[in-house]
Amino acid sequence: MDLFTHHSNNLKQNVNIIESVSSLSELAILGDQKESDIFDQFIEDKIIEEFVRTLKSTKDTNIVNTILHQISMLITNIGKNIVVLLSLPQLNEFIIYNYDLSNDETQDYYINFIKILSNKVTRENINLFFNQKYAQFPLLLYSQNFYNAKDNLTRTYTRHILLSILQIVENSQMEKVLLQYLQCYPFLQVLTNHISFFKDLLFKWSKDQDYYHEELKNMYYFFKDLYQIAHYLVDILDNLFLNIIIIPLLQTFQQKDENIKQQSTLIIKSFFNAEIIFSKRILISILILLFSPEIPKIQSIQLELNYLPTKDPELVNQCTRFFNIPQKESKDGERLSGLLQSITQTISYVSNNSIFVKEIPKQELYEALQSLGYIQKLNQAILFKENILFQDEHTNNFLNEEHYQSVLILLETIVTQNTLSLISESQKQIFIINLLNIMYEEQYNILNTLNNCQKSILIINQLLEVQDQNFLIQYIRFKLLRQMEQHIQSYTIEYYRYFSQILQSLQNKNIEIYNKIPVTHQIIKFLLLLDLSFQKQWLKNPFSQTKNPNIYKELSFNDGLIKLCHLEIITQNLNFYLDQWKIIPQEQKQTIIFINLIDDEKLELVFQDENEAEIFKLEVYQRQQDSEQHAISQIILQLQQLYF
Structure with a gap:
């Protein structure tokens, strides 16, 4: 006890502060474990208050660090009387004191003190803090x-x-x-x-x-x-x-x-x-x-x-x-x-x-x-x-044009993580409708590119479940088919030449070749969703190869070197079908150049006689137009089967 009194007096008189703080802490721990009178004296003499007073009155970093360290030691090692120690309001003053935390050592001591003190918080004693x-x-x-x-x-x-x-x-x-x-x-x-x-x-x-x-x-x-x-x-x-x-x-x-x-x-x-x-x-x-x-x-x-x-x-x-x-x-x-x-x-x-x-x-x-x-x-x-999410289930809100690209990227991630399973059926269906609204926008813009539409179809495919069959079929019948029919009737040019090839490309999942053929884009967008419903067997595919039943007379040109058989041109080197090619106007009337609708390949036919070349050209135009009219009517009839 004499030793305790000695160090207590030194602390109060600011003598040998570091030694006194350390010794008093050690004695308090000893008192808690073996000699309760010493710990009682530690509390009665308000030694913790003296620690606080010393802390506030010194600028010596070593003293500050020592006090922090010894307080941490007390909290760690006091056992029987820990509630008494934690109930001292002065502990909060050690927490809120404005330390020089730019000093790394002081910061370490302070953080360690906070960590040790926080480990003592329990449901039973949280009122002390x-x-x-x-x-x-x-x-x-x-x-x-x-x-x-x-x-x-x-x-x-x-x-x-x-x-x-x-x-x-x-x-x-x-x-x-x-x-x-x-x-x-x-x-x-x-x-x-x-x-x-x-x-x-x-x-x-x-x-x-x-x-x-x-x-x-x-x-x-x-x-x-x-x-x-x-x-x-x-x-x-x-x-x-x-x-x-x-x-x-x-x-x-x-x-x-x-x-x-x-x-x-x-x-x-x-x-x-x-x-x-x-x-x-x-x-x-x-x-x-x-x-x-x-x-x-x-x-x-x-x-x-x-x-x-x-x-x-x-x-x-x-x-x-x-x-x-x-x-x-x-x-x-x-x-x-x-x-x-x-x-x-x-x-x-x-x-x-x-x-x-x-x-x-x-x-x-x-x-x-x-x-x-x-x-x-x-x-x-x-x-x-x-x-x-949507106050009216039948209201279709278009996506923001400025962030649509980012939306698609995010949705690709979201569907793979099954996050959209969080939303309700009606919300999910409106998500699909929002994506489709972009796809079916007739006027070309930066949103409804074929690449984006392919992404949308992949996302929609991930979203659709068996219970969504009726929803998708209703959407196709009440919105898509009528718009598709009107589009084909309004823009019939060249569709008959592309349609069967597009169907085949969709099945092969290769429509990139059409990126450079804008006239085909809208019909491809329509067919993307139809093809999805066909793959799921929710609708039966009514489209078949369009055939022209008309019989045309076989014609021969250039002394038999060029033949026009039905819708096929035959030369010594190749055969090609009219519905896959178109004529490029030329100034040289004896030369007729065809270009492939898909890959831009060019074929040149040279006639000996200018009149013969003109007859050939008119005959090709007539057969192509007949084929177009017949093909379009077939497509419309096949399309109408989907209504039922």
């Missing part, structure tokens, strides 16, 4: 200052501390008030900072996937655990993700910079490719936004990104007041009760209420939110209503 009167949770709040620390291990500690504390909130002694604290400022700023860091990481990863792959994977798992552990924060987390990451990324789809759009697409794809899945509502909201004519610019109450609430003067002032005002002098405790809870903000979609149009002081803001039952309204955010 949370002050209900002033709505303060210094350990939780200050531990999160290192969410973006340079050291990866430190960032990992920070997330671990957050998850471990959140895990014990439910069924704890202070569950109700803690849940309220976790939905208010300043804790919302903690969530905002983690998501903000995640956003920055996503952009870095999009530029160097190999280097940042592991860290991104760890962050995904952190948020997976966060969603599972703190289900009471799901609404808030969803809103934060949408406001901070998703909506800004989707808005870039409307920009002209292709590099930015590709980067945004890659990042959003990572949400669907990740080994973990965010809440159902986030994914549905992304899908809804993909099919929105315009990405909304939603007015919301924003928290400042990368802002530490522990630097908020108002918050720091309240923490300081609590420790400086003796309990017996705190007569206005009731008025101050929950003061920090009235310094609150939240992020979510807000109603069109004039109260949100102007800036509101924090204290007034909390009252306004409470009066509107705003926290409870998080579940009612419009993007999270699954049945709001």
Whole structure:
């Protein structure tokens, strides 16, 4: 005991501080384990208060580091009297003290102290760390200052501390008030900072996937655990993700910079490719936004990104007041009760209420939110209503032209991950209709290219299930067939020459050759979906090879070197069918040049007599026109079979 008194006096007189702090800590641990009188004296002499006083009165880094280290040793080794130690309010002062964390050694000691202290939090003693009167949770709040620390291990500690504390909130002694604290400022700023860091990481990863792959994977798992552990924060987390990451990324789809759009697409794809899945509502909201004519610019109450609430003067002032005002002098405790809870903000979609149009002081803001039952309204955010995706099932909304390419890329990923299984049948069908509306737009644009339509068909094929048979057949009969019939009747030129070849190309899944033949594109788009229904055997393919039943006289030209047999031209070297070629006008009337409709191959026929060449040309034109008229009528009849 004499040794204890000696070191206690030295500490109070600022003599041999480092030795005194270390010795007193060792004696306290010894007292806890063997000699209770020493530990009792440690508490009675308010040695922890002396540690705090010394900490605040020195600029010596060695002394600061020693105090932090010894406090950590006390928390680690005190066993029997740990509740007594943890109940000392001065422990919170060690948490909130303004250390020089630019010193790496001090930062390490501080982080270690925070880590050790957080490991002592349980459902039974969490009330020792949370002050209900002033709505303060210094350990939780200050531990999160290192969410973006340079050291990866430190960032990992920070997330671990957050998850471990959140895990014990439910069924704890202070569950109700803690849940309220976790939905208010300043804790919302903690969530905002983690998501903000995640956003920055996503952009870095999009530029160097190999280097940042592991860290991104760890962050995904952190948020997976966060969603599972703190289900009471799901609404808030969803809103934060949408406001901070998703909506800004989707808005870039409307920009002209292709590099930015590709980067945004890659990042959003990572949400669907990740080994973990965010809440159902986030994914549905992304899908809804993909099919929105315009990405909304939603007015919301924003928290400042990368802002530490522990630097908020108002918050720091309240923490300081609590420790400086003796309990017996705190007569206005009731008025101050929950003061920090009235310094609150939240992020979510807000109603069109004039109260949100102007800036509101924090204290007034909390009252306004409470009066509107705003926290409870998080579940009612419009993007999270699954049945709001389409207010009218029969309304077809066209995709936004500016981000359609990105939409297709994302959908290709989404269907392979079965994410669309989250949505309802009617929502899925409207997704299909949106894709088809682009395909069947008659006027050519950058959206309805054959390549995009092929992608759409692959996506639709993934979406369609057996129970969608009636839906698809009805859509084909009530929309597609009539439009297809009108199109063929309006644009009959050359269809008879291409139609059978297109059918064969579809079966062989090779329509790239038609990219350079725009006249065929629209009919191919129609046939893509029909072919899909044929493959699924939901409709029977009525199309057969169109044949012209007319019999034409065989004609011979150039002394028999050129023959015209029905719809076939025969020369010494080759045979070719008229319905696959067309004549290119030439100034030299004795020369007739044919070009292949598909591959642009050219064939030249030279006649000895100009009149003979003209007769040949007129005969070819007549036979082609007869064949065209007959083929078109056959196609229309075959098409009409699909109505029934």
